[in-house]
Amino acid sequence: MTPVSIHLTVNGREHILASEPCRTLLSLLREDLGLTSVKEGCGQGDCGACVVILDGQAVNACLVFAAQAEGASILTVEGLAQDGALHPLQARFIERWAFQCGYCTPGMLMSCYALLQHNPDPDEEQIRDAIAGNLCRCTSYQGVVDAVQAAAADLRAGKPPAGAAP
Ligand code: FES
Ligand code: FES
Known part of the structure; x- marks a missing residue:
């Protein structure tokens, strides 16, 4: 199949990539841009390991076909930390032990990020709804709920993020 040219902005940087039109955005982000936070789990929309923010939506x-991302702005976990400081969600996930093996964590973080973009003070049910598509085989999800509520409070208070980015 003839490659197509795809223009997109990822974590604030513009890229022009040549890709087979039938490749997935997951493949493009991981293999062409090296953004390995975007995990492949099921490959069919069931696990949430690959969640990214595309034009503001998780x-x-x-x-998503790579070609569908033409002109889009995408955010992955690699773009969350700013000026060497972790995003409050990242800092609170660490503080509240909201993960164990970490495989689901990037997708979980991005689903939670999308939630806080439109709901700065979510209750437990709203958080559990937001992560309903993110499967975790390790945790009870309670640490995630606690971390999101703590991060939401940080963001509402305008607190600087805690912890240095790796
Ligand atoms: S790899 Fe995309 S939802 Fe599972
Ligand atoms: S922390 Fe292991 S799958 Fe979620």
Whole structure:
């Protein structure tokens, strides 16, 4: 199949990439841009390991064709930390032990990020709804709920993020 040229902005940087049109956005982000936070789990929209923010919406990158991202702005976990400081969600996930193996964590973080973009003070049910598509085989999800509520409070208070970015 003839490659197509795809223009997109990822974590604030513009890229022009040549890609087979039928490749997934997941493949493009991982293999062409080296953004390995975007995990492949099921590859069919069931696990949430590949969630990224595309034009402000949380999407499963395994279900988006690379060509559909033409002109889009995408955020992945690699773009969350700013000026060497972790995003409050990242800092609170660490503080509240909101993960164990960490495989689901990037997708979980991006789903939570999307939630806080439109709901700065979510209750537990709203958080659990937001992460309903993110499967975790390790934790009870309670640490995630606690971390999101703590991060939401940080953001509402305008607190600087805690912890240095790796
Ligand atoms: S890999 Fe995309 S939802 Fe599972
Ligand atoms: S922390 Fe292991 S799958 Fe979620």
